[in-house]
Amino acid sequence: MKNLKILLVDDEEEFVTTLAERLELRGLQARAALNGEAALKMIEADTPQIVILDVMMPGIGGFEVLRRIKAQHPQLPVILLTGRGSEKEGVKGMQLGAFDYLMKQINIEELIKKMQEAIESHP
DSSP states (O other), X not given: OTTOEEXXXXXXXXXXXXXXXXXXXXXXXXXXXXXXXXXXXHHXXXXXXXXXXXXXXXXXXXXXXXXXXXXXXXXXXXXXXXXXXXXXXXXXXXXXXXXXXXETTOOHHHHHHHHHHHHHHOO
């Protein structure tokens, strides 16, 4: 898992910056995008090994970003994060190709475990 290239996508700058720092302290390479458009450009410029994607964002929302990622990079694992999700949203995300759908209050170790599972399931 060391040196894993992660793209974090969330419009909450403090949340995404803190999460990136916590992942980097564990030896992972985390980059952050504050909106869907920036994330898509970053993926094209330097494709990460996994994307952690917020569902609710202004502009291009998480589900549309997920659709576009899967159209261009079907093997790229994506984990959706949300602060206020529903089972219906989770099902929709999984149907669109997300590996998992998690609440933002997730423990960092659990998130790392989910990322590892996602990468192992996408050869």
